[in-house]
Amino acid sequence: MYNTLPHLVLPQIPNLHEIDVYRANGGYDAYRQVITMTQDEVINEVKKSGLRGRGGACFSTGLKWSFMPKGNDKPKYLAINGDESEPGSFKDRQIFEYNPHQLIEGIMIAGYAMGISKAYIYIRGEYHKWVDMMEAAVRQAYDKGMIGDAMKKTFNHNYSIDIYVHKGAGAYICGEETSLMNSLEGDRAYPRFKPPFPAQKGLWGMPTTINNVETLATVPPIIKIGAEAYSKIGAEKHPGTLLYGISGHVNKPGVYELPTGTLLTDIIYNVCGGVPGNKKIKAIIPGGSSMPPLRGDRIEGVRMDNESLREHGSYIGTAGIMVMDEDTDLVKVLLRITRFYHHESCGQCTPCREGCGWMEKILHRLDHGDATMKDIDLLYSVAGNIEGNTICALGDAAAWPVRGFIKLFRDEFEKKVKSNREFVSMNVVHGRVNTMSDLVVLN
């Protein structure tokens, strides 16, 4: 059944990363169609399609584009966010590898709609091979006159755009849009205050739009099949297809393109072949490590779109699903998540810089059996004091899983504390032998 569903972003065509294959399969035709429309018509079409950003915030892409000032009196920039560092997400990599030209075409369409002539694709540094692949695709596009000055002639239209690939160097924070801009400009990648929003004052002080790789790669098919048809795929308020990245305890982990609103149980049991050893599921993180978890015994009927997940206390995020079976030590998992955020906090805001460290310490105590019941509440309150008190969302990203795990799995934390008590009481007995009263008894 899943083979008959539409594959808009990753169609099953061999060698699609080659420009000739891409063109033979209708590649760059969407752009030809777009240049017969006005800028507003393109933006409205994307708005009408209901496309929402695939980077995690789920913001309407067309609406975002409409925030860009009109006119060409100053340079405008497009930044494409391929930093993809959220543990559990590994979808953009597939686009760089299998369908890079669709991303390029999406950039051309976005650039045309907003009147942008320079675009930077920011790819995380660890993706050496995929940076090379994307650069090769961009080079091919230049050689064939699809982008750059030559595209004016190719498409017989006076719009042109230059695309550059920028390689990161290992900082999770660069996936935050304002931090990405600082990184691109050659500064330390500290997030900026908003407002001013990037559409007013972004890269080099100029209007800038930042879009996720998957978002832009979805634009050409929208133009081709039409906004109307696209908006009918998947969930009503969050339409289209998503690249789900499934990892952890499933038999067939990987990236799957499926409509939004697919049942979570369908994805795990039918698409990914279930849990190894037919074990029960204890917990699931539905959208990358910063999203609150779901309880494994309450996933019946959960659909993978933002609205449905919100009802169940989580969000779609980057659709990076992590499955944990019944034998998983969730305190250890949470410790690992928190250690990640402590490591990746840029250090700009005190609540995040210090708070993540405190949370890691408390979780370390819990995991090593040195904590008390009070520590669980302390952990919860530290997380609460980080959330919403930082410049960017990394603080929230660190706090959500902590609060989520404690809310849903408090018993696991208490078990850790209790197991510790038995151990301590043994020592107390041992210690009591040497107290005065015991010595008196011995005499």
Added chain:
Amino acid sequence: MDITFTPEELQQVELHKSKYPEPKAAIMPVLWMAQKKWGWLSEDVMRYIGQLLDLPTAHVKGVATFYTMYFKKPMGNYHIQVCTNISCMLRGGEDIYRHVSGKYGISHNQRTPDGKYSLEEVECMGACGGAPMIAVNEVFYEKVDIQEVDKVLDSLS
């Protein structure tokens, strides 16, 4: 050691500068070039890059120290990166880290005395579907177990 780029490399630097409205933005690609050439970013290298891009050394150092992938000390010829983040942890990434650490007697961000191997416990590398994974320099090895890791590492020398 003479720290200068060759004329061809200097051309490459100019090319990077031309991609951005301001030359400062070329700092990341130029740091990558320098790391490829000299293996790591010493104070002298950072000073040189500062001169090339007309930036204070302190700024270059500030940027270089912000990112984990720019080495601020010499690393091994084979830089082994083991992911222990959640997806890999759930599938045995920590055992692999312990194994590699024991195999060479080094831990996080250390290198063997002969300078051949170094080890890093990395955060998520974006290969969660292929967990557990390791990377040696720029190459990813996914869905590995300890035997396969040994095979990969032993074939390096």
